[in-house]
Amino acid sequence: MIRSAAAFLVMALALGWTGRGHDDSLGTQMVPITLKDRGGHTLLVSRYEVTVASWRQCYQDGGCGHMPESPAGSGNVPVTGVNYIDVAKYLDWANARSSRALRLPTIAEWRAINPAPLGRETPLRFTDPRLAWAATYGQEKSPTGPPRPSGSFSATPSGIADLDGNVWEWTSSCFKPGFESEAENRCPAFVAAGEHEAVVSLFVRDPASGGCALGTPPTHLGFRLVSDL
Amino acid sequence: MINLKSMNNVVPGRRNFLKATAAATFGSAGLAAMAGNGTQGIQAAAATTDIASLPRVKQVMVAPPFLPKHEQVATTGPKIVEVTFVIEEKKMVLDSEGTEVWALTFNGSVPGPMIVVHEGDYVELTLKNPATNLMEHNIDFHASTGALGGGALTKVLPGEQAVLRWKAVKQGVFVYHCAPGDIMIPYHVVHGMNGAVMVLPRDGLNDGKGNPLKYDLAYYIGEQDYYIPRDEKGAFKKYETAGENLSDCLDVMRTLTPTHVVFNGAVGALTGDTALKAKVGDNVLFIHAQANRDTRPHLIGGHGDYVWEAGSFADVPQTGLETWFIRGGSAGAMLYKFRQPGIYAYVNHNLIEAVMLGATAHVVVDGEWNDDLMMQVVKPEPIT
Numbered sequence: 001m002i003r004s005a006a007a008f009l010v011m012a013l014a015l016g017w018t019g020r021g022h023d024d025s026l027g028t029q030m031v032p033i034t035l036k037d038r039g040g041h042t043l044l045v046s047r048y049e050v051t052v053a054s055w056r057q058c059y060q061d062g063g064c065g066h067m068p069e070s071p072a073g074s075g076n077v078p079v080t081g082v083n084y085i086d087v088a089k090y091l092d093w094a095n096a097r098s099s100r101a102l103r104l105p106t107i108a109e110w111r112a113i114n115p116a117p118l119g120r121e122t123p124l125r126f127t128d129p130r131l132a133w134a135a136t137y138g139q140e141k142s143p144t145g146p147p148r149p150s151g152s153f154s155a156t157p158s159g160i161a162d163l164d165g166n167v168w169e170w171t172s173s174c175f176k177p178g179f180e181s182e183a184e185n186r187c188p189a190f191v192a193a194g195e196h197e198a199v200v201s202l203f204v205r206d207p208a209s210g211g212c213a214l215g216t217p218p219t220h221l222g223f224r225l226v227s228d229l
Numbered sequence: 230m231i232n233l234k235s236m237n238n239v240v241p242g243r244r245n246f247l248k249a250t251a252a253a254t255f256g257s258a259g260l261a262a263m264a265g266n267g268t269q270g271i272q273a274a275a276a277t278t279d280i281a282s283l284p285r286v287k288q289v290m291v292a293p294p295f296l297p298k299h300e301q302v303a304t305t306g307p308k309i310v311e312v313t314f315v316i317e318e319k320k321m322v323l324d325s326e327g328t329e330v331w332a333l334t335f336n337g338s339v340p341g342p343m344i345v346v347h348e349g350d351y352v353e354l355t356l357k358n359p360a361t362n363l364m365e366h367n368i369d370f371h372a373s374t375g376a377l378g379g380g381a382l383t384k385v386l387p388g389e390q391a392v393l394r395w396k397a398v399k400q401g402v403f404v405y406h407c408a409p410g411d412i413m414i415p416y417h418v419v420h421g422m423n424g425a426v427m428v429l430p431r432d433g434l435n436d437g438k439g440n441p442l443k444y445d446l447a448y449y450i451g452e453q454d455y456y457i458p459r460d461e462k463g464a465f466k467k468y469e470t471a472g473e474n475l476s477d478c479l480d481v482m483r484t485l486t487p488t489h490v491v492f493n494g495a496v497g498a499l500t501g502d503t504a505l506k507a508k509v510g511d512n513v514l515f516i517h518a519q520a521n522r523d524t525r526p527h528l529i530g531g532h533g534d535y536v537w538e539a540g541s542f543a544d545v546p547q548t549g550l551e552t553w554f555i556r557g558g559s560a561g562a563m564l565y566k567f568r569q570p571g572i573y574a575y576v577n578h579n580l581i582e583a584v585m586l587g588a589t590a591h592v593v594v595d596g597e598w599n600d601d602l603m604m605q606v607v608k609p610e611p612i613t
Binding site: 069125126128130131133134137138144145146219 | 322324325326327462463504570572591593597598600605
């Protein structure tokens with residue numbers, strides 16, 4: 001069911017997008033989620049991460065300057081290899097065409113969307129506050145392999161798919177709380193969310209494939225759209 | 230000699246491998262004859278040097294990064310240490326993106342298992358090449374003396390086995406590797422077919438000033454450079470059988486630019502759940518082997534208390550090093566006492582290789598934090 005819906009979306013994007021007037025095909029795949037801690041505010045959340053097909057449209061329209069490599073026939077696969085700056089350009093392009101204001105979720109919203117956070121309940125590796133820098137070591141797990149078609153991983157009861165996949169999603173939250181509200185354009189690194197949260201420099205398109213001084217990097221970087229109802 | 234150009238064009242297959250390696254043997258006829266007589270020759274030598282009267286012990290091989298059970302100080306006289314390597318050509322995944330390599334392995338791991346003996350001991354290796362494999366293999370022990378490190382006496386085709394005995398006359402840590410001849414030498418080595426031997430002084434390690442050095446733990450880091458061919462779109466290619474990548478791989482090898490540089494066979498093999506472990510106060514011996522390429526280990530957050538950089542335990546170890554150099558084709562050893570808990574990264578401090586190509590391991594160290602050694606005096610805050 002989810003797969004056929006995704007296929008429909010891809011067709012709609014690939015065939016129906018003319019760039020004229022409003023295009024609400026992005027919005028048709030959005031699920032309303034009520035955020036309890038924001039007084040019942042309703043957030044519309046895309047079922048899937050933004051796909052290669054959609055990104056390709058942005059690239060062909062000249063909205064996106066960077067076209068990451070992707071296997072042939074992979075339109076229905078989340079776009080990956082895009083950094084925060086690339087994503088901002090995509091958002092400008094998409095918002096010029098959509099009747100709905102599209103944006104990235106904040107990390108707080110992302111956590112609210114994901115009802116079963118994996119890993120966060122694991123006991124800390126070190127409890128001494130002087131070892132806080134190393135406390136979450138070993139909790140960073142990332143499903144391996146190339147990006148898989150949208151809907152390949154599990155879905156939340158609300159129908160939000162692939163939160164536990166191997167594509168980490170950019171959020172709009174600066175790694176340092178409060179930083180973004182003062183000077184958003186000065187934030188050097190944002191939180192990307194997946195099976196764990198990772199701080200990723202805004203320039204990074206491909207997370208380190210080798211190793212970090214601490215922990216394990218995310219496998220791929222992509223993103224998901226949300227909108228306020 | 231094999232013409233490298235023409236090798237590039239061969240369609241790899243079992244037949245070609247056998248032909249290529251046979252033709253590539255140095256003076257192949259003579260060495261083949263020696264190999265044929267090897268068993269008898271060893272028996273004859275045993276009779277004249279009374280090796281037959283030495284005690285024999287079997288050393289059970291364990292997969293890296295661990296070392297087989299051993300004494301640091303020998304409690305007996307010289308002995309014959311029997312080990313068995315079973316060669317396995319196997320497909321391995323070497324990074325989180327699913328990149329594959331048909332690894333050529335001693336005992337199924339990259340690197341092969343470590344052998345530990347004392348100076349004056351004899352290593353007696355049974356090398357088995359099961360019929361399920363496609364290629365000819367052998368082994369060259371840098372710690373041994375003669376016959377190309379034993380390589381000339383251990384060439385085994387699929388379905389064959391050979392037994393080689395060599396005397397450990399040099400103390401230190403040493404590389405071993407497959408060296409079946411000509412281009413197959415680097416080809417086998419960069420497909421994982423290498424490992425290390427540790428020959429301890431009979432009275433254990435010392436600081437070169439008469440003071441013994443003991444270790445509480447020992448880890449064996451085998452660093453592997455891989456040269457994985459890419460397709461026209463830049464994606465790493467996959468192959469159905471071992472050796473099928475030969476001509477593609479030779480082209481990548483010729484660039485001298487590895488696609489992956491990893492510890493223990495795969496990116497992340499010594500991180501996360503499989504990170505190395507220690508406690509504050511532990512003296513940990515790190516043995517680092519690289520059969521093909523220079524490297525420069527560094528322990529982020531620690532040091533090398535005692536470093537036998539070139540691997541010889543007969544040398545006085547260097548002390549208090551930040552980074553040390555392991556020449557390609559050698560192993561080195563470093564002893565460090567952990568003084569602070571937390572996570573340490575043990576890297577090849579070419580940081581491009583560490584972070585982008587995979588040469589990173591982690592050590593998780595438990596214990597009490599020492600404010601005297603380090604303290605965060607002021608947390609990051611706006612500049613005043």
